[in-house]
Amino acid sequence: MSISTSLTIAIWLLAGNPETPLVTVPDPQAALRRETADQTSARHAKITRARDGTVILLHRGAWDYAPENTLSAIRAGFELGANGVELDFRRTKDGVIVLFHDDRLERLVDGVGSVEQSYYEELLLYTFHWLPAPVAKTERVPTLRDVLQLVRDQAGLLHLDIKKPGTDDELLAELRKADLVGHVVTYNDYNSEAFRRAAIPKLHFKGSLMGDGSDVQPSEAERLLERPGSMVILDDPRALLAVMGRPPVGILPKPMAPLATRPPPSCESLEAVLRGDSRQTPVRVAAVRLAIFAPGRFCELATELCQHPSPETRLAVAWNLGMIAKHRPELVSESARAALMRLLADRETGVRSEASVACGRAKIEAATPMVVELLTDRPEDLDRWTEDESRQQEKRAIIEARACYALALGLLGVKSPAVTEVLVDAVKHRAVHRDLMLFGLDGALAAWALGRLRAADSVDALSEALLRDDPALEQARSASGYQVDPASPSRWWDFNMHTFILPALAEIGSEKALGVLETALDPTKGLVHPYQRASGAEALLNARVADPVSNCARLLEHAAPEVHRSAVLTCLKRSDPRYRGLLESAAPWALPWWDAQHGPATP
Numbered sequence: 001m002s003i004s005t006s007l008t009i010a011i012w013l014l015a016g017n018p019e020t021p022l023v024t025v026p027d028p029q030a031a032l033r034r035e036t037a038d039q040t041s042a043r044h045a046k047i048t049r050a051r052d053g054t055v056i057l058l059h060r061g062a063w064d065y066a067p068e069n070t071l072s073a074i075r076a077g078f079e080l081g082a083n084g085v086e087l088d089f090r091r092t093k094d095g096v097i098v099l100f101h102d103d104r105l106e107r108l109v110d111g112v113g114s115v116e117q118s119y120y121e122e123l124l125l126y127t128f129h130w131l132p133a134p135v136a137k138t139e140r141v142p143t144l145r146d147v148l149q150l151v152r153d154q155a156g157l158l159h160l161d162i163k164k165p166g167t168d169d170e171l172l173a174e175l176r177k178a179d180l181v182g183h184v185v186t187y188n189d190y191n192s193e194a195f196r197r198a199a200i201p202k203l204h205f206k207g208s209l210m211g212d213g214s215d216v217q218p219s220e221a222e223r224l225l226e227r228p229g230s231m232v233i234l235d236d237p238r239a240l241l242a243v244m245g246r247p248p249v250g251i252l253p254k255p256m257a258p259l260a261t262r263p264p265p266s267c268e269s270l271e272a273v274l275r276g277d278s279r280q281t282p283v284r285v286a287a288v289r290l291a292i293f294a295p296g297r298f299c300e301l302a303t304e305l306c307q308h309p310s311p312e313t314r315l316a317v318a319w320n321l322g323m324i325a326k327h328r329p330e331l332v333s334e335s336a337r338a339a340l341m342r343l344l345a346d347r348e349t350g351v352r353s354e355a356s357v358a359c360g361r362a363k364i365e366a367a368t369p370m371v372v373e374l375l376t377d378r379p380e381d382l383d384r385w386t387e388d389e390s391r392q393q394e395k396r397a398i399i400e401a402r403a404c405y406a407l408a409l410g411l412l413g414v415k416s417p418a419v420t421e422v423l424v425d426a427v428k429h430r431a432v433h434r435d436l437m438l439f440g441l442d443g444a445l446a447a448w449a450l451g452r453l454r455a456a457d458s459v460d461a462l463s464e465a466l467l468r469d470d471p472a473l474e475q476a477r478s479a480s481g482y483q484v485d486p487a488s489p490s491r492w493w494d495f496n497m498h499t500f501i502l503p504a505l506a507e508i509g510s511e512k513a514l515g516v517l518e519t520a521l522d523p524t525k526g527l528v529h530p531y532q533r534a535s536g537a538e539a540l541l542n543a544r545v546a547d548p549v550s551n552c553a554r555l556l557e558h559a560a561p562e563v564h565r566s567a568v569l570t571c572l573k574r575s576d577p578r579y580r581g582l583l584e585s586a587a588p589w590a591l592p593w594w595d596a597q598h599g600p601a602t603p
Contacts, residue, residue, distance in 0.1 A: 022292045022327040023124050026258030028096045028143040032152065032178055033259070040179065046155040047182055050083045055185055055203060055231040056240065057084040057159050059210055060101060064236055064569050065253045067108065067128035069099035070139045072253040074150055079251045081241045084157030084185060086233055087147065091167050094285065096120040097144040097174075101163075103437045106445065107499055112357070112403045115141075116164065121288045125323040138255045144171070146258050148178045159233065160187040160195070168194040185231060209234035211531050213561030216568045218243050218589050236569065242589045250597035264293045271297075274305055274313060287316035288323075295324045299336040306339035311348040318343045318351060322358025332362050344370050349397060353404035360411025368414040375405040375422045375446075383429045385472040392434055399431045402442035410449030423450050424461045430497060432472045434479040437496075439472075444496040451504025459508060462501050463516045466527055468494065485529075492529040502532060506539035514543065523560040530562050537566035549578045556586040572597065 035043070061073030062080055074085050088101040092115055105111045105118070109126035123141045151158060158180070162168050172194045175181050186202040187195050206229035209215035221240040224232055234240060242248070272278035273286035281289075291298045298320060305317045321340055325332045343355035344367055352374060359367035379398060386392065406426055409419055423446040430443025443465065450458040473490040485492070492498075505517040520527045521536050528536065537555060545551045555567040568587045571579040575598045583590045 019294050019296050021264070022295055022324065023140070024258065025121060025124060025262040025292060026140075026143050026146055027260045027262045028120060028145060030145050030258065030260035032145065032149050035152075035179075043152065043155045044182065047157070050155070050157055051185065051203065051230070054206075054225065054244070055084050055157055056082040056237050057086050057157065057185075057231055057233040058082040058237060059086050059233055059235050060088065061085050062236070064573070065251065067136050067139050069101055069142070070128070071142045071146060071150055071256040072139050074147065074156075075154070075256065076251055076253045077237070078154040078156055080237055080249060081246050082237045084159060084231075085151070086159035086161060088161045088163055089144070089167055089171060090115045090163045092120045092123065093117055094119050094282075097167060097171060098123065098141050099144075099147060100141055101161075103163075104441075106403070106441065106496075109141075110407075112400055112407060112441075112445070119282070119285050119288060121285065121292060122319075125288070125292070125327070127326075143258070144174055146256075148174065148180055149259055150256070151183060152178060152180060156183065157185045158183045159231075160184060160192070162188065162191040165191050168192050172198060172200075203231050204229040205231045205233065207232065209240070211235075211534075211562075213534070213563075213565035215239060216565045216587060216590075217561070236565075238572070238593050239589055242593070248592040248596040250593075265289050267294045267297060271301065274301065274308075274316075276308070276310065276313070283310070283312050284316045284319075287313075287320050291320035291324055295328055295331050299324060299331050299333055302336045302339040306342050311346075311351055314343060314346060314348070315351045315354050318355040318358045322354070322361040325358065325362035329362070337362060337364055340364060341367060341370075349401050353401035356408035357404050357411065360408035363412065365412060365414050368409070368412050368416075368419065371405050371408050371412065372418050372422050375402060375409070375426060378402075378425065378429060382431050385432050385475055395431065395433055396435070396438060399433060399438050399442050402426065402431065403445045406442060406445035406449050410445070410452040413453065415453045415455065419453070420450070420455045420458055423447075423453075423455070424458050427458070427461050427465050427497075427501075430465070432470070432476070434476055436476050436480045436482065436493060439476050440494055440496040444500040447497065447500040447504045451500075451507035454508050456508055456510045456513065459505070459510065459513045459516060462505060462513075465494075465497055466501055466516070466520055467491070470494070488529070489526060491527070492532075495529065495532065498528050498532045499535065502528070502536035503539035506536075506543040509544050514540065514545070521558065521560055521563050530560070533560050534562040534566055537563040538570075541566055541570045549576065549582070552579065553582050556582060 058077035060068035062076035063073050065076040066072035069088055077085055087099055089097055090100050091097050100115045102108060104114050108128060110129055111126045128136045128139055162171065168191055184200055206227040207224050209220060209224060210233065214220040215234040215236045216239050218239050221243040267290060269280060270286040270290040273281050273283060302317055302321055305313060308314055318340065321336055340355055340359050340362060343351055344359055346352050356371045406423060409423060426446035427443045430440040433439050447462060469491050473493045477493050502517060502520060505513040517536060517540055519525060521533050541552060541555060552567050552570055555563050558564050568590060571583050572590055572594055580594045583594060
């Protein structure tokens with residue numbers, strides 16, 4: 001933290017603002033640390049050596065150790081021995097460049113929406129999920145400046161994936177300012193006009209070891225290294241590094257401090273915006289800043305602001321009360337909870353949907369019947385294809401609202417026949433939309449909720465959803481312009497549903513649920529995309545089973561290479577010496593890496 005920021009915080013506290021912020025807010029405009037001439041020279045020399053050798057690029061960082069595209073994942077990748085990272089760049093609603101791969105939030109964090117429609121500080125209040133590592137609970141979506149500082153410190157190479165148009169000029173300018181243009185070894189052809197105009201050269205790929213389990217096969221690494229070219233991109237580098245004779249290392253990822261934090265704002269000016277007395281700041285920005293820096297005061301204002309005439313203000317109140325309940329539940333008073341119940345009955349759909357999630361985060365069980373009623377109200381044409389553009393737009397809002405209701409029921413945690421019934425109905429009649437990112441989103445979150453509730457009586461519906469071949473999927477794929485795997489079964493493109501159903505089955509954990517999950521992993525059945533088999537295997541390996549070691553041993557022998565890979569990486573993560581014993585026959589190359597991480601096993 002800079003001296004000026006510390007002084008600002010001290011003055012803020014002395015002025016009568018003693019509240020502890022909900023989260024740390026990195027300053028996206030923080031200046032990078034200065035290098036000495038010797039440091040710059042040493043970095044350039046290291047970059048030259050790396051470019052002249054075999055470039056090992058980690059896809060989104062080392063996301064077996066920390067959530068993908070985060071500072072901890074990037075640092076873990078460099079510590080393992082990779083000399084470069086492939087990263088995904090997006091811009092928030094207020095123009096901050098951050099790292100995030102997906103078009104939407106749901107797969108990676110505990111929210112509904114997209115990066116482009118989220119303000120920067122809003123993203124900081126989400127939590128990454130589905131990763132057992134403790135760092136997942138504290139890691140946040142990183143800013144460009146913090147990423148550039150880390151890459152410069154490590155003298156790392158960069159593969160840039162710019163997800164949307166209009167970001168490339170600023171990204172190139174930031175790289176030039178940080179003296180990091182020479183670190184760029186490649187960039188995707190789309191959304192990168194500024195880099196092509198500047199004639200930034202690309203190195204050539206040898207190939208990739210991604211998505212098919214090949215990155216834990218030394219024979220595949222040997223084959224790839226014999227190819228012409230300079231670069232290899234892969235998800236896990238350890239088998240490749242073993243083939244290259246690199247020493248194994250053990251790492252313990254921990255959260256990284258940002259370059260600098262944003263100073264606390266003036267609470268009075270933020271309150272003026274929320275009351276409608278000022279337009280100095282967008283309402284949602286004012287709301288999230290007040291919620292972060294003065295959460296107690298925000299809760300006090302909730303009773304007043306939940307009746308504000310502006311729907312945008314009421315929505316912001318609901319969303320931020322939910323985040324305060326998540327991070328600091330003791331601050332949410334009875335009056336604030338009453339405000340959420342009032343917002344749940346709001347006349348605006350967007351306000352109701354955000355209030356439902358907030359009620360879930362606040363564990364207001366009395367909200368359950370109202371949320372069930374909201375999700376029960378399903379339009380008859382929701383699961384039918386339409387070419388009508390205006391109806392597509394209407395459906396977008398309906399789908400996102402229903403996804404919120406399903407998420408809310410999972411967060412509320414009330415298990416009842418009515419809750420299970422409405423969630424199963426959402427799975428069976430999941431939404432159809434021309435945008436594949438919205439296709440089935442409501443049913444996917446309903447599957448997540450059923451898993452969280454461990455609703456064993458929903459397994460048949462989840463199984464049927466995995467088997468479903470819907471012609472509308474082919475229409476949506478065509479409309480969305482996706483040309484990958486043109487010969488693949490249409491059900492593979494129901495990826496929202498599959499992404500959430502597979503871990504839901506593992507969470508339910510009944511013999512029947514695990515049997516369905518095992519069937520989905522069978523490569524001869526072709527039920528899910530190979531990428532989904534990997535995530536399904538991870539879910540099965542983390543399921544609550546009587547003998548997890550035997551479960552892992554069985555999956556090490558699985559016919560699907562993606563499943564075998566997940567089992568190998570699970571063995572490497574777990575410190576029980578029995579997992580080391582499994583590696584002795586299944587993946588002997590990995591034994592030195594297990595020892596480096598956990599210490600040599602004692603006889």
